[in-house]
Amino acid sequence: MVSLIRTLRSLRRVGVREWWRQLQYIGDAKSGRFVGADQFGNRYFENLNPEEEVPGRHRWVDLAQHEYHASQVPPEWHSWISHIRKDPPTEDNVMKNLSPPWKAPWVENLTGTRGAFKTYNTAAPKINAWEPKVAPRGQ
Structure with missing residues (x-):
């Protein structure tokens, strides 16, 4: 009921x-109360009414994409959702004044997709295939 x-x-x-x-x-x-949104369009909410929400389930994210996974949540929002930080990034003075050390926008993990990073080997192989040396026959 x-x-x-x-x-x-x-x-x-x-x-x-x-x-x-x-x-x-x-x-x-x-x-609940709309707390903020990130660069992916994900929306973050909080409901502090103890009569309505189970403790630990009072913060949630409404993901923008239907095909979603955990790496689509940026680190600053992940720390708030996981209760590592008390205040959301939109209200936390430390997070507002912090510039990321990598100076690049956060991108999701593309492992298993066509956009995954693939290296190419520049080292010489340790084992080489046998290549016979042909010497001319004496006539």
């Missing part, structure tokens, strides 16, 4: 379209 009331409350708060999308993507109807 509590779960039905919570689901109906979320339906009323977020609307039918967002409620249905949440059921399809995360399997649960949630409503």
Whole structure:
């Protein structure tokens, strides 16, 4: 009964379209405070009402892509979702003033896709195939 009331409350708060999308993507109807978004379009939420959310499940991410995996969440947001940081990157003064050491935008892990990094070998092989040396025959 509590779960039905919570689901109906979320339906009323977020609307039918967002409620249905949440059921399809995360399997649960949630409503909470919008905390921020990252460069991928992922949206981050938090609900601190202890009557509605189970402790540890009160922070969540609404991923922008349907085919998703963990590397699509940037490190600063991952630390907030995992409760390593108390404040989200949009409200944390340290994160606001921090510039990344790599000076490049965060990209997801492309292992297993066509965009995966592949090296080529520049070292000489340790074992070489036998190549016979042909000497001219004496006539």
